[in-house]
Amino acid sequence: MSPVDAANTVVDIDLGDRSYAIHIGAGLLDQASSWQGLPRARSALIVSNETVAPLYLARLQAQLQPHYPQVLTVILKDGEAYKDWHSLNAIVDQLLAHAADRKTVLFALGGGVIGDMTGFAAAIYMRGVPFVQVPTTLLSQVDSSVGGKTAINHPLGKNMLGAFYQPERVIADLATLDTLPQRELSAGLAEVIKYGPIADAAFLDWLESNMDALLARDRAALAYAVRRSCEIKAWVVGQDEREQGLRAILNFGHTFGHAIETGMGYGAWLHGEAVGCGMVMASDLSVRLGLMPASFLARMQRLVAWAGLPTQAPAMAPERFIELMQVDKKAEGGEIRFVLIESLGKAVMRGAALDLVADVIRAHSLLAAA
């Protein structure tokens, strides 16, 4: 399967009567066929944010108007800090103010925050209406569009309120990545890199050979990276839709990463930045537990840094770091469960002694440099 063939492709997510397709390609937003065959309704609602709306809202509206008599919009502020009950309520209020019924189709036009929040609104509005993901960031194209996880944050923790809820369709237009700031592109690459160590050693090799092309937004390279990431995630999610077991491997780097995000306050670090650094820490823990050779840590540090991502956590005491990981959703009875690598392309869930975890934190945080 050559990267060049990967432009304009479809990844099918097989989940029985909740199956859907991810369309990947450049220019899909403006193609009429992208919007055909969706559930019919009197109303559609596009949810976007102040950054994305000026770029793409009018074009999506133009595509949807032939299909829906009423096309409503909600434009939220941009950022993880707004992934909260207040924004969710803005969506619900708009729907109710326009008497949107329970066939109304919601469209998430933006990154992961917009997708998570719109998906959650769709999951709970009148106990569930259809929704379509139109991810405009690399992160959301490779990650949050697959798997049906929707959520909002709570002051006491990230993604604490949410639902498993599948979209009708995902339209991942690679052309929208042209307007993505470089920092956000790097953040997206964190989730792309993740799929190598947890599931596909050959993909890790491919990433090392193509990182420069990805950073230069080479469209064929991006298309292959998005497709391969979606395929791997679809394979994992297809076996474990509700995150009872295997699916947890998708959280490689996320346990450390969430602690960084929560500790710094949502929005200070991008999610992908925290995951990038978290992968380095989880790789080190894998090495310290004797699962992987030290060369693996060096390889991950190099690739994460190459992608433009931080490899050092912010200055935060190990005790605080650990406390934040203990309230993570994956913790059970206070024991932190880590996703670790036991061989290239194979992940495992394990607990770890807290003093070893503290060593990892000290080795990869700016505290050490102080």
Place this chain on the structure above:
Amino acid sequence: MSPVDAANTVVDIDLGDRSYAIHIGAGLLDQASSWQGLPRARSALIVSNETVAPLYLARLQAQLQPHYPQVLTVILKDGEAYKDWHSLNAIVDQLLAHAADRKTVLFALGGGVIGDMTGFAAAIYMRGVPFVQVPTTLLSQVDSSVGGKTAINHPLGKNMLGAFYQPERVIADLATLDTLPQRELSAGLAEVIKYGPIADAAFLDWLESNMDALLARDRAALAYAVRRSCEIKAWVVGQDEREQGLRAILNFGHTFGHAIETGMGYGAWLHGEAVGCGMVMASDLSVRLGLMPASFLARMQRLVAWAGLPTQAPAMAPERFIELMQVDKKAEGGEIRFVLIESLGKAVMRGAALDLVADVIRAHSLLAAA
């Protein structure tokens, strides 16, 4: 199947991997076997209200303490007016404040409001934790414990935010009905009566023969009424879990009823009272559309009144009444869909001319008497 045999029985709700059992009997709350075999967890959370908690909370806590190291409680104010985001947040805050993980089991101890809200909290807390229904009102035992509908209200409409989410188990202790005010018993009988016209003509006959026994809280009569109602609802829900078609017949009387509830402000009328009156109005509409003979309306009016329920809607202009029905979740594109009776034991979904609907409203509202 004689009513006398019906004490201490189990109705199995078959929904594949979301199947569960409804245990019906007197004294189940204090039986250890009621609480065995539930999902294990570090924490349990009992949600109840200020009316029910003084009666039963300590007894449920005593039963749960051997199973869960941490048994938390949230006591909400009593009433439909508190089935809102604020109360839901009180549940979530309590869970997060005690680092309750995603295995935590929630217990809903109370009526339909507590059940709906606890179920919705369970559906969205960390994207879903298990919950158990312990319904202490007739209404919740026959209705809201079956079918997986959970929700909270919004200022612009009832049950506007919610999810379909199944409990692990339902413990319907008939002894808890001894403390139920007569007005609430009557409200519960509205949902019991409903099952006759929509699904079981023989049950309608049985109700007419046993209404006095039900009002006197004869335990065998109650046991049969609860079991038969759960069986019928289970049969309907089993065929249509997500309310795409058939399940809508369970809303007989609810379209008119919700308009009464919303128009009067939540809590002024009990849900069952609004449904009782709503069934009379829907029966009249069935007659006016030529589906049923006039004798059916008379029969329903007599049975609803006999159960101690109102048969006249409050003074509200037909235009306002209809406007409220148009924002009902069951409305599609502004057209109101009514559940009507086309023969005894058989319901049908239909629209109706608005002038005919207005006639029905005028014929059964206190406006006419003014």
